[in-house]
Each structure stands twice: as structure tokens, then as C-alpha cells.
Amino acid sequence: MFNLNWKRFGMVAGLSLTLVAAGCGSSEDEGNETTGDSEGGESSSEEVNYGEELNYEITGIEAGAGVVATAETAVEEYENLSGWEVSTSSSGAMATALGEAVENEEPIVVTGWTPHWKFAKYDLKYLEDPKEVFGGEEQIKTMVRQGLEEEKPNAYKILDQFNWEAADMESVMLEITNGTSEQEAAQNWISENQDKVDAWTEGTEEVDGTEVELVYVNWDSEIASTNVIAEVMREQGFDVTITPLDNGPMWESVASGEVTGMVAAWLPGTHGDLYEEHKDSLEDLGANLEGAKIGLVVPEYMDVDSIEDLKPAE
Ligand code: PBE
Numbered sequence: 001m002f003n004l005n006w007k008r009f010g011m012v013a014g015l016s017l018t019l020v021a022a023g024c025g026s027s028e029d030e031g032n033e034t035t036g037d038s039e040g041g042e043s044s045s046e047e048v049n050y051g052e053e054l055n056y057e058i059t060g061i062e063a064g065a066g067v068v069a070t071a072e073t074a075v076e077e078y079e080n081l082s083g084w085e086v087s088t089s090s091s092g093a094m095a096t097a098l099g100e101a102v103e104n105e106e107p108i109v110v111t112g113w114t115p116h117w118k119f120a121k122y123d124l125k126y127l128e129d130p131k132e133v134f135g136g137e138e139q140i141k142t143m144v145r146q147g148l149e150e151e152k153p154n155a156y157k158i159l160d161q162f163n164w165e166a167a168d169m170e171s172v173m174l175e176i177t178n179g180t181s182e183q184e185a186a187q188n189w190i191s192e193n194q195d196k197v198d199a200w201t202e203g204t205e206e207v208d209g210t211e212v213e214l215v216y217v218n219w220d221s222e223i224a225s226t227n228v229i230a231e232v233m234r235e236q237g238f239d240v241t242i243t244p245l246d247n248g249p250m251w252e253s254v255a256s257g258e259v260t261g262m263v264a265a266w267l268p269g270t271h272g273d274l275y276e277e278h279k280d281s282l283e284d285l286g287a288n289l290e291g292a293k294i295g296l297v298v299p300e301y302m303d304v305d306s307i308e309d310l311k312p313a314e
Pocket of ligand 1: 061064065066067068104112113140219222247266271294
């Protein structure tokens with residue numbers, strides 16, 4: 001218990017430091033230089049109108065993602081976002097657009113989340129959210145179908161004991177984004193973290209081809225977690241299929257009992273509606289990761305710190 005609290009305190013302190021650092025990064029000097037280049041000599045941060053340059057567009061991801069729905073709520077709640085829209089495509093397309101913007105030092109606002117490799121690769125910051133539309137720290141939780149404990153007790157126990165940290169997930173994500181295959185990155189992490197994996201399989205017996213189907217969405221974070229737990233279960237003798245779906249169908253397939261489970265439930269905020277809808281038809285196995293977060297993310301060089309610094313469409 002104490003350990004956990006200290007860990008969480010450390011994380012919150014770390015987050016605040018990041019925010020302080022973000023504030024320094026966008027000091028007047030640096031901001032003016034940047035906007036001077038791209039805006040033809042405007043000198044005050046007051047005059048920066050990124051909205052115009054961005055066509056009042058927030059670069060979203062999959063239409064079914066919680067962070068997209070939450071960004072749409074933010075557009076409604078913040079008066080200064082009047083006239084803005086959240087575009088939808090895919091997490092991959094968002095990451096490409098972000099990479100191109102950073103390369104050209106152009107402005108961009110994306111729907112972002114932590115853990116994600118983009119923070120290791122680029123200098124980015126969350127925009128402050130004074131109305132707290134995006135909520136606070138979240139957990140990523142494991143959900144399985146009802147009856148699993150009786151039918152496949154070893155699968156149930158491993159899924160129940162699966163638990164790691166943001167840094168673990170980030171290292172797998174980073175390796176995948178740098179070109180290693182998903183399965184290989186998962187195997188590499190497992191062989192370097194055998195002690196953690198042993199704790200997940202503790203008290204279970206090896207099986208001979210018991211079928212398990214895990215569902216997920218093609219978000220980088222969930223690609224990492226799902227591949228890791230799938231590989232761990234394969235090493236225990238399970239015949240594991242992993243199936244990418246949209247967010248809604250991912251929840252529905254677990255609730256209907258069609259599949260074994262998933263490790264991709266972002267709560268209490270991001271998937272709160274889906275949880276409410278399905279919680280009576282599935283089993284909640286608790287958090288597999290603490291300290292997740294969603295929000296609007298921009299490059300450090302942009303001279304805005306808060307969602308409220310963005311300007312409405314004329
Ligand atoms: N995400 C990653 C998901 C949850 C995991 C933040 C993109 C979402 O918004 O639903």
C-alpha cells in the first residue's frame with residue numbers, strides 16, 4: 001500500500017514537473033521566434049492564431065475512441081473552441097501528421113494519450129484543461145467474460161495478475177515504432193522482465209492448447225499490452241488469438257461472452273460510457289496499469305499552454 005502511494009505521488013510530482021518545464025519551453029522569446037517565422041513577423045503571443053493555420057481542426061484518431069468523443073465535448077464546452085472540429089482517421093494517421101508537423105515546426109493539435117511513444121520521440125505538452133473535460137489520471141483495466149474463472153481458471157488467473165507500469169508499456173511501444181515487429185517486441189520485453197512475468201503466471205499451471213481470444217483496438221498502447229500478455233499466455237501453452245476491433249465492438253464482444261477478454265479498458269473517464277453499458281455482463285479484473293491520461297497535445301514550440309489559449313473561428 002505504502003509503496004503504491006509513494007509511486008503515485010512520484011508520478012504526480014513528475015507530471016507537475018513536466019508541466020512546469022512545458023511552461024518554460026514556451027517562454028516569450030522562444031514563442032516569438034517560432035511564430036515570427038511562420039506568421040510573418042507577428043510579435044505578441046496574443047496575436048498568434050493557430051486556429052487559422054490549422055483550419056480550426058484538432059487532429060483526432062478513430063471515430064470510436066474515447067479521446068475523440070471527449071475532444072468533441074471539449075469543443076462544445078470551451079467557448080473559445082467555437083468553430084473548431086475534431087477530424088477522425090486513425091492513430092497511425094495522427095502519428096504521421098504529428099511527425100510531419102514537428103519536422104516542419106508547424107502547429108498541430110492532436111488528441112493524445114499517455115502512455116505513448118510520441119512523448120519519447122518528440123517534445124510535446126498537454127494543453128491545460130481548466131474545465132477538466134478530459135478528467136484526471138486514469139487506470140487501464142482488464143475485462144473478461146463472465147464464467148471464465150470456472151471454465152479456464154489458468155487463463156483467468158494470468159489475466160487477473162497481469163499488471164505493469166507505464167515505463168514498461170512505453171518501452172514496448174517505442175521498440176515497435178522503431179521497426180521491430182509487434183510480436184518480437186513483446187518477446188524481447190518478456191525476456192528482459194522475467195521477474196514481472198513470473199508474478200503474472202504465479203500459481204497457475206501450464207496448459208495444452210487451451211484457446212484464448214483477446215480483443216483490442218489498434219492503438220499503439222493496446223498493441224503493446226495485448227501482444228505482451230498474448231505472448232506470456234502462449235509460453236504457458238495457450239492457443240492465443242488476438243483480434244483488433246473498433247472500441248464499441250471490443251467491449252461488446254467481451255460482454256456477450258464471444259471472446260475471452262481484453263486489457264484495454266481506460267477508466268473511469270475515457271471508456272466510462274462503455275463500462276456503464278456493459279459492466280453487468282462482464283467481469284472487471286481491475287487495473288493492469290496506473291497513471292494513464294488523455295488530453296489535447298501540442299508540440300512544445302507552440303506558444304499556447306491551455307486549451308483556453310486557442311482562438312475561436314471568426
Ligand atoms: N486511447 C488509447 C483510447 C484508449 C487507449 C486513449 C486512444 C481511447 O481514446 O479510447
